[in-house]
Amino acid sequence: MSEVCDWCGSDEQYRRYHDDEWGRPCRDDHKLFEFLILESAQAGLNWLTILRKREGYRRLFANFSAPHVAAFTQADIERLMADPSIVRNRMKIESAINNAQRFLEVQQEYGSFAHYLWGFVEHRPIQNQWQSLADVPATTPLSDNISKDMKKRGFRFFGSTICYAYLQAMGLVNDHIVSCPAHQQCAALA
Numbered sequence: 001m002s003e004v005c006d007w008c009g010s011d012e013q014y015r016r017y018h019d020d021e022w023g024r025p026c027r028d029d030h031k032l033f034e035f036l037i038l039e040s041a042q043a044g045l046n047w048l049t050i051l052r053k054r055e056g057y058r059r060l061f062a063n064f065s066a067p068h069v070a071a072f073t074q075a076d077i078e079r080l081m082a083d084p085s086i087v088r089n090r091m092k093i094e095s096a097i098n099n100a101q102r103f104l105e106v107q108q109e110y111g112s113f114a115h116y117l118w119g120f121v122e123h124r125p126i127q128n129q130w131q132s133l134a135d136v137p138a139t140t141p142l143s144d145n146i147s148k149d150m151k152k153r154g155f156r157f158f159g160s161t162i163c164y165a166y167l168q169a170m171g172l173v174n175d176h177i178v179s180c181p182a183h184q185q186c187a188a189l190a
Contacts (some may be wrong), residue, residue: 004180006133014048019062025125025164025171027114032170033103034064037096040157041087047165049087056085061096066107066116069100095156118172120146125190126173136175139164 008018026032037057042050050057060080062068072080080086080093103113110116120142130136143164150158158166168175174190176183 004182005177011048013051016052019182022169023171023174023176025180025186025189026163027118029066029107029113029145030064032113032117033066033100034058035166035169036099036103036158037061037064037069038098039169040095041089041092042165043092043157043159043162045087050139053086056083060086066103069097070104072097072100092157099155099158102150106153116144117146117170121172125171127187127190128173130175130177131179132177135177137164140173142173143167 005018008014026035034057038050038054041053041057060063060083061127077090077093077097081088081090081129086093106113107114126142128136139160143160146167147158147160147163150163164173167173171186174183174186176186177184
């Protein structure tokens, strides 16, 4: 019997995320923006914490509309800081607004954020062949390069570790272990 990636444990919400979303190649700017917000919010926290707050983020961040978030004001920041359904960290909230503005700039320059991001992998997911969770790196030269470019463009809370988690989640790299049924499913979507 095949094993699934053991990082998702037995939590049902985590398991559904693993089975239905994580690692599936995503070229949809709306979802790419959603995960840019969520991954940046996760910095220093457990991903399950963010998954459990995802609906709060969806509600408070205008259903992850980059133009709406980019236009948030100081009053919006205070409103967000008062709501426990998200991570109430002022620097992360301010960086989400900043990153929405940078996201729109990249869309303007490249036609879509997806075109910009997928260009780093020649528009095809990298198919890793990890045998165990212990083999999976936290960063790679690819995440170093993308993070560096995004920082140069003014993105914040997007270091190499967060960047690599983002690449994994959005399917630019297939980091399901090879014995996980999702590894082949994701490879077939490439």
